[in-house]
Amino acid sequence: MPKLPSFKPREVVKKLKKLGFLEHHQVGSHLTMKHPVTKRRAVVPLHLKDIRKGTLLSLLHEAGIDKDAFIDV
Secondary structure, eight states: OOOOOOBOHHHHHHHHHHTTOEEEEEETTEEEEEOTTTOOEEEEEOOSSOBOHHHHHHHHHHHTOOHHHHHHO
């Protein structure tokens, strides 16, 4: 199992879109994305820095995405 690299927020949004998530709404600097089939959501903080690994793992868990599947997309 490879280590989780750091990602910029826009890279995370791109990967989530490839996995079928759609932009639902944005409040301030946080973008909420929803999957139309599974109805799961992912809240992406759109800050200038890389997303911290713990935050990214929490986001992936909330969205129901496997870490390896996210890296491979």
